[in-house]
Amino acid sequence: IxxxxxxxxxxxxxxxxxxxxxxxxxxxxxxxxxxxxxxxxxxxxxxxxxxxxxxxxxxxxxxxxxxxxxxxxxxxxxxxxxxxxxxxxxxxxxxxxxxxxxxxxxxxxxxxTPESERQRVRQLAALRPSLLGADFTHLDFNRRPVQRDLGKRILYRDAYMTGWAYKTVSAQDLKIPVVNGEGKRSRVLATIGVTRGFGDHDLRALNSTPVKPFLSSxxxxxxxxxxxxxxxxxxxxxxxxxxxxxxxxxxxxxxxxxxxxxxxxxxxxx
Structure with a gap:
């Protein structure tokens, strides 16, 4: 400095x-x-x-x-x-x-945190879907959809949305949201609970998806x-x-x- x-x-x-x-x-x-x-x-x-x-x-x-x-x-x-x-x-x-x-x-x-920077992380994921690997989605749901929700309508929001709308659940929607959980339990790629700082250059999610692209210094x-x-x-x-x-x-x-x-x-x- x-x-x-x-x-x-x-x-x-x-x-x-x-x-x-x-x-x-x-x-x-x-x-x-x-x-x-x-x-x-x-x-x-x-x-x-x-x-x-x-x-x-x-x-x-x-x-x-x-x-x-x-x-x-x-x-x-x-x-x-x-x-x-x-x-x-x-x-x-x-x-x-x-x-x-x-x-x-x-x-x-x-x-x-993932909670306070939910929209930034989701927008990056939407712009660069290759960062998500095969197991994550940039979409956000009012509750995590499961197998029995396929074909049903559920509240969701896309990266460009601050409010909620309905969509019909598809198999792609069963993926893990890039930001999952609420409050102190929120995580990016189900891995880390903070979104800014130093390091974590080699941190990966359980499926080996790199986490660093979603973090900022x-x-x-x-x-x-x-x-x-x-x-x-x-x-x-x-x-x-x-x-x-x-x-x-x-x-x-x-x-x-x-x-x-x-x-x-x-x-x-x-």
Whole structure:
């Protein structure tokens, strides 16, 4: 991430006033970056781009390193970056960041699971059916059709649908939906319960269908302008994996941390 930010900050240098083409060439030879934008680009978008490209590069590095080292599995990724008076939180997976501000829990990330990304995964499956192998379908049903449902009408939705419609069940509809299950039990290709993160390049479903094409290392980046917020020493940032958030709410986590910090402060004053 540091490397990407250095690239961005270099390109934030404004053009020199009154510089000629010869000056530009001379400065370029000295290694000073000049930025002549065709359209206005905000500093925020450059920092977001640095985070996004760093996530992508990290995932590609894992893909390359697994050829030299024994690297199996994958992980979620959650990064908090404080820069230029703002907090940037980049999240890929179901880890979570929560800001406690004025004793209120402010979510700074969304969980990326088969449930929350059902439509993206199904649309990819519809566009590239070869990724599904022989055992999966991109269609979604209000309940999983079985053999006795053949020829009957059942509620379904295609990849381009957000609502439901009826269709007559055929043998093809008995395949496993690419996203199956609900809530924390939802899975992609009946295998994995998270849709963004690093690694899992060799993960396969039981029928040897690769899972990685349906996973993404792209983070969602949320921004909090600290300079324009009434932030004090009592405000804090909580970051945790799903192991924490599966057993507690954002509000309960904030309450617990605040209580713990208060107790520590009281002990120090004794």
């Amino acid at each position: 540091k490397e990407k930010l250095v690239d961005v900050l270099d390109h934030l240098l404004p053009p020199l006033e009154g510089c000629t083409s010869a000056t530009v060439e001379r400065v370029a030879r000295r290694g000073i970056a000049l930025w002549f934008p065709e359209k206005e680009i905000s500093i925020e978008s450059l920092i977001v781009g640095a985070l996004e490209s760093a996530f992508w590069d990290m995932d590609q590095l894992i893909a390359e390193d697994r050829k030299k080292y024994k690297i199996k599995g994958g992980c979620t990724a959650l990064v908090a970056l404080f820069i230029l008076g703002k907090l940037y939180v980049a999240n890929a997976g179901d880890s979570r960041a929560v800001v406690c501000k004025n004793n209120q829990a402010l979510p700074m990330s969304n969980d990326f 792209q983070p969602e980046v949320q921004i909090l302008d600290i300079m324009n917020e009434n932030i004090d020493d009592s405000d804090l940032l909580i970051m945790g994996t799903d192991g924490l958030w599966d057993v507690t709410s954002n509000e309960r986590a904030v309450e617990t941390v605040k209580k713990s910090l208060s107790t520590q402060q009281q002990l120090r004053t004794l």
